[in-house]
Amino acid sequence: MTRLILILCITLFVTPTVSARTFVFTAIPDNDETRLIQRFGKIATYLSDTLNIKVKYIPVKSYPAAVTAFRHNQVQLAWFGGLTGVQARRLTPGAQAIAQGQEDPKFKSYFIAHISTGLQLADDLPQAFYGKTMLFGSKSSTSGRLMPEFYLRKQLQNTPGEIFSRVGFSGNHSRTIALVQSGAYQLGAVNYQVWEQELADGKIDTSKVAIIWTTPDYPDYHWTVRGDIDAVWGDGFAAKLQQALFDINDPELLAAFPRSGFIPASNTDYDVIESSAKNIGLLD
Amino acid sequence: MLKLIPDSRTSQVLGSFILLAILLFITGDISITTATPGAEFQRMLAGLLHPQWPPFDALTQVLLQTISYALLGVAIAAIGGFILSLFFHCRLIRIVCASVRAVHELFWGLLLIQLFGLQPLAGILAIAIPYTGILAKIYAEIKQEIQQRKKLYLPTHSSYLSQFFYADWPQIKTDFASYTLYRFECGLRSGTILGFIGLPTLGFQLETSFMQGHYAEVAGLLLIFYGLIATVHWWGQFKFWPIYLVLALIYLWPNIIFTGNNLEWLLHQLIPLPLSTAEVNFYSWFKPILTEQLLPGLWQTLVTGHIALVLSAALALILYPLLSHHFGNPVTRWGGHISLVVMRSTPELILGFAFLLLWGPSLLPAIAALAIHNGAIIAHLTGRHSNHIVLRPDAPSGINSYSYEITPRLFNQFLVFTFYRWEVIMRESALLGILGLHTLGFFIDSAFESFRLDVAIILIIAGAMLNIAVDSAGRLLRQYLQLPGHLVISNNR
Numbered sequence: 001m002t003r004l005i006l007i008l009c010i011t012l013f014v015t016p017t018v019s020a021r022t023f024v025f026t027a028i029p030d031n032d033e034t035r036l037i038q039r040f041g042k043i044a045t046y047l048s049d050t051l052n053i054k055v056k057y058i059p060v061k062s063y064p065a066a067v068t069a070f071r072h073n074q075v076q077l078a079w080f081g082g083l084t085g086v087q088a089r090r091l092t093p094g095a096q097a098i099a100q101g102q103e104d105p106k107f108k109s110y111f112i113a114h115i116s117t118g119l120q121l122a123d124d125l126p127q128a129f130y131g132k133t134m135l136f137g138s139k140s141s142t143s144g145r146l147m148p149e150f151y152l153r154k155q156l157q158n159t160p161g162e163i164f165s166r167v168g169f170s171g172n173h174s175r176t177i178a179l180v181q182s183g184a185y186q187l188g189a190v191n192y193q194v195w196e197q198e199l200a201d202g203k204i205d206t207s208k209v210a211i212i213w214t215t216p217d218y219p220d221y222h223w224t225v226r227g228d229i230d231a232v233w234g235d236g237f238a239a240k241l242q243q244a245l246f247d248i249n250d251p252e253l254l255a256a257f258p259r260s261g262f263i264p265a266s267n268t269d270y271d272v273i274e275s276s277a278k279n280i281g282l283l284d
Numbered sequence: 285m286l287k288l289i290p291d292s293r294t295s296q297v298l299g300s301f302i303l304l305a306i307l308l309f310i311t312g313d314i315s316i317t318t319a320t321p322g323a324e325f326q327r328m329l330a331g332l333l334h335p336q337w338p339p340f341d342a343l344t345q346v347l348l349q350t351i352s353y354a355l356l357g358v359a360i361a362a363i364g365g366f367i368l369s370l371f372f373h374c375r376l377i378r379i380v381c382a383s384v385r386a387v388h389e390l391f392w393g394l395l396l397i398q399l400f401g402l403q404p405l406a407g408i409l410a411i412a413i414p415y416t417g418i419l420a421k422i423y424a425e426i427k428q429e430i431q432q433r434k435k436l437y438l439p440t441h442s443s444y445l446s447q448f449f450y451a452d453w454p455q456i457k458t459d460f461a462s463y464t465l466y467r468f469e470c471g472l473r474s475g476t477i478l479g480f481i482g483l484p485t486l487g488f489q490l491e492t493s494f495m496q497g498h499y500a501e502v503a504g505l506l507l508i509f510y511g512l513i514a515t516v517h518w519w520g521q522f523k524f525w526p527i528y529l530v531l532a533l534i535y536l537w538p539n540i541i542f543t544g545n546n547l548e549w550l551l552h553q554l555i556p557l558p559l560s561t562a563e564v565n566f567y568s569w570f571k572p573i574l575t576e577q578l579l580p581g582l583w584q585t586l587v588t589g590h591i592a593l594v595l596s597a598a599l600a601l602i603l604y605p606l607l608s609h610h611f612g613n614p615v616t617r618w619g620g621h622i623s624l625v626v627m628r629s630t631p632e633l634i635l636g637f638a639f640l641l642l643w644g645p646s647l648l649p650a651i652a653a654l655a656i657h658n659g660a661i662i663a664h665l666t667g668r669h670s671n672h673i674v675l676r677p678d679a680p681s682g683i684n685s686y687s688y689e690i691t692p693r694l695f696n697q698f699l700v701f702t703f704y705r706w707e708v709i710m711r712e713s714a715l716l717g718i719l720g721l722h723t724l725g726f727f728i729d730s731a732f733e734s735f736r737l738d739v740a741i742i743l744i745i746a747g748a749m750l751n752i753a754v755d756s757a758g759r760l761l762r763q764y765l766q767l768p769g770h771l772v773i774s775n776n777r
Contacts, residue, residue: 032495032496033495060482061479061480061481061488061491062482063733064732064733064735065397065402065482067735068397068401069401071401072400072546074401074402087734087735091735138733139730139733140733166645169720171495172495174496175495182318182323182324183318184318184644184645185317282734283734284557
């Protein structure tokens with residue numbers, strides 16, 4: 001008996017370990033994990049082939065977990081949203097935003113509503129918001145929380161807590177759509193890209209949930225690297241990595257994102273995000 | 285049926301507890317907000333009835349991670365707890381132990397992840413630290429109980445240590461072992477739910493499946509989890525531990541990183557902002573934290589915890605006959621045993637998560653989750669206790685026996701179990717805020733999300749103080765009601 005357990009344990013525990021020199025990256029979990037693994041698995045293969053090093057994607061559970069993994073050098077590269085990127089760079093001196101999607105400088109959010117609210121697409125946020133229930137994405141999502149809340153406060157001159165009878169956080173955009181569609185919440189704020197993608201996939205029942213307002217443009221998702229990667233991976237590594245991201249032209253890979261290509265980004269591109277976050281009290 | 289309540293003090297206290305619970309239930313934030321809870325329930329049920337498993341590889345990884353965290357965490361806690369229990373007469377040690385165990389392991393996890401990143405050290409210590417506090421207390425209580433029972437004759441000048449090892453140790457080691465094994469079982473539960481905050485354990489997979497509505501996979505993972513817990517007495521025996529510990533260490537070692545300057549960073553982050561930055565005024569910084577987070581969070585935690593306590597007790601009274609030899613037959617008892625094991629083994633975070641999906645956000649999912657989990661535990665303890673009752677040959681049976689004989693006779697012991705559970709319920713009620721209900725956990729989680737660790741630590745300390753207060757209140761109540769002081773510790777599982 002004892003021996004059996006022993007053998008079982010040894011066979012189970014002797015598992016291959018990841019080599020110390022694997023380049024690891026992560027992404028904020030803004031979408032269903034299946035989709036993330038599909039998308040970033042492709043990126044890992046691409047980067048690995050292009051840069052001739054081992055590249056691995058690790059999924060994380062939450063937005064702050066992505067930031068924490070980045071700060072602790074457990075990942076060297078990350079696909080952040082506007083706000084998480086700012087958080088990560090404030091916590092990790094030397095970190096640089098290096099690339100963003102072509103669509104990302106002009107990103108936007110949709111406010112969506114369950115059909116039972118009777119709300120329709122409008123130019124301004126309606127006073128009818130008062131007393132409704134509202135669902136944001138993750139607490140530190142740029143398109144699912146920060147910018148929607150920023151415009152909400154600007155237009156209705158009140159905090160979400162004062163406007164709505166209940167404010168919830170779903171964790172990610174797919175869930176926000178599902179929960180508003182099911183009627184668990186009356187209103188929601190989502191990343192427009194996720195909405196369009198789920199609409200194309202046939203996951204959205206437009207007889208139950210509809211877009212009622214679109215925010216103005218703001219910069220959002222981007223790739224950020226740690227400042228110390230050249231020291232570890234050799235001079236010019238960050239530049240090579242950046243070029244590799246710009247060179248992505250495989251339609252299948254881009255469609256998984258979904259972006260039409262990647263273009264340069266810099267830390268100052270997100271100053272507007274930082275000031276908006278300070279404005280609504282998400283950053284000090 | 286109504287001769288349950290033995291004397292007026294008890295009926296006063298219980299009456300006011302129940303009345304308060306009803307009042308809070310009516311006025312509190314309790315509702316079913318989903319438009320069609322039935323549809324989701326059907327999908328959940330369909331999934332639960334057709335369990336599926338993730339790929340073997342992924343499953344082995346999460347299981348090994350979960351078990352390794354629990355093993356190493358509990359081993360460290362057992363050593364630490366044992367050493368601290370030797371000095372438990374010292375007030376400072378008691379305060380330290382009470383403080384570390386008043387903070388839920390998930391909050392320790394959130395804090396330690398900031399210190400170490402997402403790596404095994406954070407998970408192991410998140411279990412080890414609070415468990416050290418718990419084990420020190422329990423070890424000390426066991427020791428005290430034994431020492432009161434028997435005084436062995438040793439030379440008067442024998443040292444404290446030789447008294448301990450020659451006189452006490454032989455008597456207490458089985459109680460120690462049995463309680464430590466129970467803690468290991470708890471450690472597996474804790475290890476599992478640490479996955480909810482991002483460590484790569486069973487909970488990580490569970491949350492992923494839940495979030496995407498893959499209920500078949502949720503069912504598969506839960507079955508494996510029950511299997512793990514149900515067989516722990518077989519594979520978790522202490523004679524295997526030396527091997528296990530070495531293997532766990534070998535398994536986790538490649539991922540463990542001891543980082544240098546992070547402690548300094550963390551300590552700096554924990555200093556309240558106004559003290560580290562001159563331009564922020566303390567009052568204007570603290571006031572919104574107090575009025576918008578701390579007080580509402582504490583209030584919702586109290587409301588949830590109180591209603592859950594009363595419901596747990598009620599549920600336990602209904603359920604305990606399922607286990608008792610005085611009722612039913614072997615088949616019903618077997619069925620009762622299985623259902624109680626499932627109810628109490630499922631971590632309340634997972635129950636809460638499921639109810640939240642079903643009913644939408646209000647305090648209701650948290651209350652139901654706490655009541656089911658804790659009600660099943662109290663029912664289990666009470667049911668087992670009832671087996672010690674010896675009946676007269678002409679005693680009534682069935683409902684008469686339940687109402688007039690058994691329940692009245694074990695009522696005091698039932699209250700002891702319930703009041704012991706009070707503190708645990710409060711700690712868990714704070715925690716369930718992580719799911720999005722506005723108990724303290726919600727605000728703590730939010731503070732971590734915005735990397736305001738100074739705010740997080742204030743809220744965590746407030747939660748710990750609430751816990752210590754509830755613990756003392758429970759002790760005072762037990763005294764006031766003149767309930768038996770000791771809990772039969774070896775019975776506590």
